[in-house]
Amino acid sequence: xxxxxxxxxxxxxxxxxxxxxxxxxxxxxxxxxxxxxxxxxxxxxxxxxxxxxxxxxxxxxxxxxxxxxxxxxxxxxxxxxxxxxxxxxxxxxxxxxxxxxxxxxxxxxxxxxxxxxxxxxxxxxxxxxxxxxxxxxxxxxxxxxxxxxxxxxxxxxxxxxxxxxxxxxxxxxxxxxxxxxxxxxxxxxxxxxxxxxxxxxxxxxxxxxxxxxxxxxxxxxxxxxxxxxxxxxxxxxxxxxxxxxxxxxxxxxxxxxxxxxxxxxxxxxxxxxxxxxxxxxxxxxxxxxxxxxxxxxxxxxxxxxxxxxxxxxxxxxxxxxxxxxxxxxxxxxxxxxxxxxxxxxxxxxxxxxxxxxxxxxxxxxxxxxxxxxxxxxxxxxxxxxxxxxxxxxxxxxxxxxxxxxxxxxxxxxxxxxxxxxxxxxxxxxxxxxxxxxxxxxxxxxxxxxxxxxxxxxxxxxxxxxxxxxxxxxxxxxxxxxxxxxxxxxxxxxxxxxxxxxxxxxxxxxxxxxxxxxxxxxxxxxxxxxxxxxxxxxxxxxxxxxxxxxxxxxxxxxxxxxxxxxxxxxxxxxxxxxxxxxxxxxxxxxxxxxxxxxxxxxxxxxxxxxxxxxxxxxxxxxxxxxxxxxxxxxxxxxxxxxxxxxxxxxxxxxxxxxxxxxxxxxxxxxxxxxxxxxxxxxxxxxxxxxxxxxxxxxxxxxxxxxxxxxxxxxxxxxxxxxxxxxxxxxxxxxxxxxxxxxxxxxxxxxxxxxxxxxxxxxxxxxxxxxxxxxxxxxx
Amino acid sequence: xxxxxxxxxxxxxxxxxxxxxxxxxxxxxxxxxxxxxxxxxxxxxxxxxxxxxxxxxxxxxxxxxxxxxxxxxxxxxxxxxxxxxxxxxxxxxxxxxxxxxxxxxxxx
Numbered sequence: 041x042x043x044x045x046x047x048x049x050x051x052x053x054x055x056x057x058x059x060x061x062x063x064x065x066x067x068x069x070x071x072x073x074x075x076x077x078x079x080x081x082x083x084x085x086x087x088x089x090x091x092x093x094x095x096x097x098x099x100x101x102x103x104x105x106x107x108x109x110x111x112x113x114x115x116x117x118x119x120x121x122x123x124x125x126x127x128x129x130x131x132x133x134x135x136x137x138x139x140x141x142x143x144x145x146x147x148x149x150x151x152x153x154x155x156x157x158x159x160x161x162x163x164x165x166x167x168x169x170x171x172x173x174x175x176x177x178x179x180x181x182x183x184x185x186x187x188x189x190x191x192x193x194x195x196x197x198x199x200x201x202x203x204x205x206x207x208x209x210x211x212x213x214x215x216x217x218x219x220x221x222x223x224x225x226x227x228x229x230x231x232x233x234x235x236x237x238x239x240x241x242x243x244x245x246x247x248x249x250x251x252x253x254x255x256x257x258x259x260x261x262x263x264x265x266x267x268x269x270x271x272x273x274x275x276x277x278x279x280x281x282x283x284x285x286x287x288x289x290x291x292x293x294x295x296x297x298x299x300x301x302x303x304x305x306x307x308x309x310x311x312x313x314x315x316x317x318x319x320x321x322x323x324x325x326x327x328x329x330x331x332x333x334x335x336x337x338x339x340x341x342x343x344x345x346x347x348x349x350x351x352x353x354x355x356x357x358x359x360x361x362x363x364x365x366x367x368x369x370x371x372x373x374x375x376x377x378x379x380x381x382x383x384x385x386x387x388x389x390x391x392x393x394x395x396x397x398x399x400x401x402x403x404x405x406x407x408x409x410x411x412x413x414x415x416x417x418x419x420x421x422x423x424x425x426x427x428x429x430x431x432x433x434x435x436x437x438x439x440x441x442x443x444x445x446x447x448x449x450x451x452x453x454x455x456x457x458x459x460x461x462x463x464x465x466x467x468x469x470x471x472x473x474x475x476x477x478x479x480x481x482x483x484x485x486x487x488x489x490x491x492x493x494x495x496x497x498x499x500x501x502x503x504x505x506x507x508x509x510x511x512x513x514x515x516x517x518x519x520x521x522x523x524x525x526x527x528x529x530x531x532x533x534x535x536x537x538x539x540x541x542x543x544x545x546x547x548x549x550x551x552x553x554x555x556x557x558x559x560x561x562x563x564x565x566x567x568x569x570x571x572x573x574x575x576x577x578x579x580x581x582x583x584x585x586x587x588x589x590x591x592x593x594x595x596x597x598x599x600x601x602x603x604x605x606x607x608x609x610x611x612x613x614x615x616x617x618x619x620x621x622x623x624x625x626x627x628x629x630x631x632x633x634x635x636x637x638x639x640x641x642x643x644x645x646x647x648x649x650x651x652x653x654x655x656x657x658x659x660x661x662x663x664x665x666x667x668x669x670x671x672x673x674x675x676x677x678x679x680x681x682x683x684x685x686x687x688x689x690x691x692x693x694x695x696x697x698x699x700x701x702x703x704x705x706x707x708x709x710x711x712x713x714x715x716x717x718x719x720x721x722x723x724x725x726x727x728x729x730x731x732x733x734x735x736x737x738x739x740x741x742x743x744x745x746x747x748x749x750x751x752x753x754x755x756x757x758x759x760x761x762x763x764x765x766x767x768x769x770x771x772x773x774x775x776x777x778x779x780x781x782x783x784x785x786x787x788x789x790x791x792x793x794x795x796x797x798x799x800x801x802x803x804x805x806x807x808x809x810x811x812x813x814x815x816x817x818x
Numbered sequence: 819x820x821x822x823x824x825x826x827x828x829x830x831x832x833x834x835x836x837x838x839x840x841x842x843x844x845x846x847x848x849x850x851x852x853x854x855x856x857x858x859x860x861x862x863x864x865x866x867x868x869x870x871x872x873x874x875x876x877x878x879x880x881x882x883x884x885x886x887x888x889x890x891x892x893x894x895x896x897x898x899x900x901x902x903x904x905x906x907x908x909x910x911x912x913x914x915x916x917x918x919x920x921x922x923x924x925x926x
Binding site: 799 | 844847848849850851856918919921922
């Protein structure tokens with residue numbers, strides 16, 4: 041497709057900026073992983089057992105410092121709209137007109153993610169150093185942790201699909217390694233395999249989406265074969281409404297606002313976003329006299345179809361499936377609750393700082409693309425809301441403390457995707473930030489609890505993570521309890537704590553989104569109900585763990601807080617989960633100037649092109665206020681129910697005992713993740729096993745006999761060959777040797793070693809020749 | 819060289835002498851076992867040759883090429899004796915004798 045004589049403009053082009061130091065951020069954790077992984081044994085021998093932990097924590101601290109320095113020195117001084125730094129590291133490949141380079145980009149969105157990963161990651165590393173103190177393969181553990189952080193940093197800093205895929209798959213591998221860290225436990229290895237396989241499904245969708253997008257940008261889908269046009273460069277005036285001529289003379293001094301944009305099949309986020317945001321210039325015509333308007337490349341992409349469906353829709357849904365795999369959304373959430381088999385700090389890292397936020401980040405990064413397909417956005421909103429509900433209901437019925445938190449993560453990720461689907465990308469990212477703090481806090485506090493319960497229960501064969509074995513721990517673990525309580529308040533969405541602000545934004549966005557009325561109101565209602573459930577399951581776990589029973593009467597010191605450092609980490613995260621919300625998300629209607637929240641202003645540049653496309657209007661103060669009041673009421677309701685039902689173990693046992701069988705069965709079904717696990721068992725696992733059995737049978741009955749027959753034939757042939765060898769080849773060789781031997785024997789007798797006979801021989805020879813010469817010469 | 823009716827010593831005498839000497843050398847070299855004796859036989863054969871050179875030079879007037887060759891032969895013989903005696907010495911150190919029949923290690 042060509043646009044002759046076309047004049048382009050674009051108000052939403054990616055800002056330009058360069059940095060020479062972005063590579064440091066992923067390089068440091070990679071270095072840490074290599075040092076711990078390869079030099080772990082040597083470190084331990086020279087400096088003692090804990091040295092790998094020191095290295096890993098130090099590396100994380102250095103990475104955090106580097107991130108803070110980079111952001112404060114290079115990114116923050118720029119005006120909001122220009123906050124984008126780029127570094128091209130090296131070209132990767134160039135094929136069929138598609139140039140792929142390995143580069144890093146730090147814009148506001150990446151910066152937010154980098155700060156979460158480094159700050160929360162460092163705290164979790166610090167906690168893990170204490171928690172895993174007695175672990176024999178400490179160096180391996182910290183090597184994986186650092187590698188995880190490296191992959192995540194690569195993912196959020198990637199400037200295109202290809203570098204992102206490196207991080208994306210790296211995160212998948214590291215989660216596999218860490219979930220299965222205790223590889224002698226069958227539960228851990230099977231959970232790791234499950235996480236990996238489920239993620240592969242998502243990755244398949246993701247890669248397919250990338251390929252489809254590439255073909256869609258590069259040409260059409262003819263009936264036979266697929267033609268890919270190479271990428272080309274057009275010239276664009278970056279001022280809104282302006283325009284410059286494409287065929288302006290070479291060497292013409294260009295204005296500062298004029299930019300080159302690669303269009304066609306490209307894999308870099310910047311080139312993709314720019315080419316979708318390019319508009320026809322105001323002064324142009326399309327060569328036929330008419331004045332074109334709109335976005336030529338976005339429109340061309342929107343018009344394309346694949347298999348009868350709009351290409352943009354298919355691509356966006358595939359990207360969502362990819363994100364759903366990483367971020368545990370319906371239908372690919374089943375792996376996350378099982379991922380609890382890993383060590384607790386790993387759960388905290390996966391749930392708070394890395395892994396599961398990757399999908400939300402991907403959706404936010406591709407906001408410009410999702411905006412092309414309202415249908416896909418609605419689908420994402422529906423899936424997110426369903427995930428939120430499923431996670432919350434299942435979380436209400438778990439007895440394993442870590443599984444409660446896992447389903448809570450599933451539910452909160454559902455909220456994030458609902459925000460994305462409603463078109464409020466910054467609200468989704470805001471929830472990622474607040475969630476990172478309170479979920480890390482919850483997990484680490486739960487780690488302290490499990491640690492303490494392990495001390496009590498040592499020797500007994502009871503599950504240290506089962507909340508029915510806990511209760512009454514409030515006095516033994518005063519500081520962990522306070523941290524856990526603060527995080528509960530934050531996640532339940534009580535005012536002053538961070539969850540309130542982010543949930544308020546999500547609900548407001550859903551209430552005012554462009555999704556058609558009926559589904560919108562349904563989704564809003566489900567999300568609102570889920571906030572009540574959130575308060576219910578969180579305070580349920582709080583009461584079951586810390587109250588529910590009279591205080592324990594163990595001898596003093598039997599149950600205790602872990603080390604002071606680990607408790608300090610928990611409390612730091614608790615403070616974070618209070619402070620982050622008001623600082624980054626102070627609501628508009630509370631602000632006398634009605635200014636946007638800080639995070640929204642920071643991210644405005646990144647999401648500028650999606651503004652107005654997906655959000656109908658700014659929420660009015662009335663909507664926001666009613667959402668806030670409703671959130672408070674629902675959270676209180678959840679809290680009251682939790683207190684009534686679970687404050688006292690005896691009462692809990694009484695009403696649970698009186699439960700009807702049908703209700704108990706329903707509860708069991710919900711607790712199992714709404715039957716998704718058994719569905720996958722029926723649909724995938726069992727057929728897979730049957731297929732494996734069939735192949736075994738085929739192998740034993742068909743392939744093995746065939747192979748054996750071939751080998752038997754080989755043996756027979758070899759025997760014949762052996763006879764031929766013996767009779768013919770060996771015979772010939774031996775015969776020649778015998779002839780030589782037989783003829784050599786007599787001749788060798790001439791060589792007597794007696795000098796006299798030699799001399800005689802010489803003389804006789806000379807004499808013979810002399811006589812011959814005389815006779816013949818005459 | 820006055821006239822004498824007695825038998826004039828001519829070329830033939832020299833050749834006979836030389837042939838005798840050569841035969842003696844050959845017999846010595848081929849029959850004796852001692853390496854030294856074999857060397858002596860070779861020396862005899864060389865000198866028989868040298869006598870031939872001198873004799874032919876004397877009887878073919880106008881040229882002293884043969885006499886020069888005789889000197890060469892003497893020098894050659896001396897050099898050969900040096901090398902050969904050195905070998906014999908080494909053999910004696912190795913085998914404890916100079917008996918040529920004892921030196922059969924190469925054969926075996």
